Amino acid sequence: GTKFGCGVAECGACTVHIDGQPVPSCIVPLADAEGRSVTTIEGLSQDGSHPVQRAWAELEVPQCGYCQCGQIMSAVALLAQNPKPSEADIDKAMSGNLCRCGTYLRIRAAIHRAAELV
Structure with missing residues (x-):
C-alpha cells in the first residue's frame, strides 16, 4: 500500500490521486x-x-519495492493525461519520485510497456 517516505513531499513514495x-x-x-x-x-x-501494474510485474521493476506504489501512481496519472509519453514527458512526470535502488531504466521501460497495454 501507500508508503510514508519523507514527510516533506520530496520522495514520492506516498503519492496518491486526488481528483485524478x-x-x-x-x-x-x-x-x-x-x-x-x-x-x-x-x-x-x-x-x-x-x-x-501488469507492465511493472512483466518487466520486474521493483527491487526493494518501497517506492513503487508512488511510482505506479505517478505513471498512471501520466498515461491518463498522455497515452504516448516521450522520454521528456516521463522525466517530467516522474521527477517527484525517488528510487534508492536506481530502477529508473526499468521504470521508464515499464511506462512505455504500459502505454502499449492501455
Missing part, C-alpha cells in the same frame, strides 16, 4: 481531502491487473 491528480499524501491535511475523490494504489485494481 498525483499528490504527495504526506502533506495533504485530511480536511483538504474531504469531499474529493482519493485513489490509492489499492484502488487501481483488485488483483493487480491495471496495465501499469
Whole structure:
C-alpha cells in the first residue's frame, strides 16, 4: 500500500490521486481531502491487473519495492493525461519520485510497456 517516505513531499513514495491528480499524501491535511475523490494504489485494481501494474510485474521493476506504489501512481496519472509519453514527458512526470535502488531504466521501460497495454 501507500508508503510514508519523507514527510516533506520530496520522495514520492506516498503519492496518491486526488481528483485524478498525483499528490504527495504526506502533506495533504485530511480536511483538504474531504469531499474529493482519493485513489490509492489499492484502488487501481483488485488483483493487480491495471496495465501499469501488469507492465511493472512483466518487466520486474521493483527491487526493494518501497517506492513503487508512488511510482505506479505517478505513471498512471501520466498515461491518463498522455497515452504516448516521450522520454521528456516521463522525466517530467516522474521527477517527484525517488528510487534508492536506481530502477529508473526499468521504470521508464515499464511506462512505455504500459502505454502499449492501455
